[in-house]
Amino acid sequence: MKVWGITGGVGMGKSALTELIRSRGVPVVDTDLLAHQLVQPGQPALAEIQSAFGSHLVDATGQLCRSELAHIVFADASARQKLEAILHPRIRSSWQAQLDAWRTEGRPAAVVVIPLLYETNAAPDFDAIICVACTGDTQQQRLGQRGWTPEQIRQRQAAQWPVPEKMALADYVVWTEGALALLAAQLDRFFP
Numbered sequence: 001m002k003v004w005g006i007t008g009g010v011g012m013g014k015s016a017l018t019e020l021i022r023s024r025g026v027p028v029v030d031t032d033l034l035a036h037q038l039v040q041p042g043q044p045a046l047a048e049i050q051s052a053f054g055s056h057l058v059d060a061t062g063q064l065c066r067s068e069l070a071h072i073v074f075a076d077a078s079a080r081q082k083l084e085a086i087l088h089p090r091i092r093s094s095w096q097a098q099l100d101a102w103r104t105e106g107r108p109a110a111v112v113v114i115p116l117l118y119e120t121n122a123a124p125d126f127d128a129i130i131c132v133a134c135t136g137d138t139q140q141q142r143l144g145q146r147g148w149t150p151e152q153i154r155q156r157q158a159a160q161w162p163v164p165e166k167m168a169l170a171d172y173v174v175w176t177e178g179a180l181a182l183l184a185a186q187l188d189r190f191f192p
Contacts, residue, residue, distance in 0.1 A: 008132035013176030
């Protein structure tokens with residue numbers, strides 16, 4: 001099974017590329033979704049986060065107050081490292097288990113979307129890596145449409161490697177400016 005990794009900066013178009021890949025019948029596991037699952041009520045990671053950062057981060061229904069946690073960890077690198085120590089090993093174990101299941105099923109290819117692929121030293125686990133990129137102006141516009149402030153954007157960018165570094169290390173770069181047809185045409189050049 002050929003294992004593809006997808007990375008790129010926040011707001012760069014990873015979700016759009018992922019949907020195109022899924023439409024081609026290739027299975028995809030998204031580590032952002034895994035992270036959301038790992039902090040659901042009753043999950044051990046949620047209890048660890050609550051212990052490490054305070055009970056005020058869990059609301060009356062048992063849900064993680066994600067925006068409050070983001071405010072803490074993106075303003076303080078040591079807090080972010082503490083959170084990553086709780087979540088990253090679990091996330092890695094989950095996507096590796098999913099890949100093992102797809103190998104057992106005999107799937108010819110699979111994709112893992114990992115925004116922090118290089119930052120977590122996951123690159124050796126992949127046969128090929130795609131970096132998704134766009135201009136800084138487009139990234140700012142997309143994140144602004146999500147309601148993020150300039151400070152929130154700056155903090156999240158600072159928490160990741162610069163996109164040009166990721167592009168330089170990737171096997172393929174997909175540029176996400178323009179229509180989905182242009183994105184699909186780029187993918188057609190190298191992806192099954």
